[in-house]
Amino acid sequence: MTKISNIVQTGLLTLATAFTAQAQDKKISAKAFEGIVVAGYVDGGAYLNCTGPSVKYTEQKWNLTLGFLPALKIKKDSAPVKNSTLTPTLALGATLTLFKHFAIQIPTFYTPKTSTQNGRWTLGAGLGYKI
Secondary structure (H helix, E strand, O other), X not given: OHHHHXXXXXXXXXXXXXXXXXXXXXXXXXXXXXXXXXXXXXXXXXXXXXXXXXEEEEOOOEEEEEEEEEEEEEOOOOOOOOOXXXXXXXXXXXXXXXXXXXXXXXXXXXXXXXXXXXXXXXXXEEEEEEO
């Protein structure tokens, strides 16, 4: 009985070690918040955002995050009927983190339809820092 018990314990220990080693090499993960703050340019104005819920692919020297980007758009309107200069919005995009803290971001923002213009997606570009 003790030989079978030892075999089972050894087998379970081997499986646990294999699963632990595999978990450390995990390259794709889901994140709720990554701690990256970015400022950039989009559609004739600026934006300030942070990374929100996303999927992250990790390599040794860099990582790529694809997901939602809660943002604050800053744009002065020149139309006769003006919108607010500061507008909270949500973007979708990719953020590449290099050297552990430097971030490059390509977000896409949706501008909704108005009485004079159709709704459209606009690309932006920004630089940021991972806290």
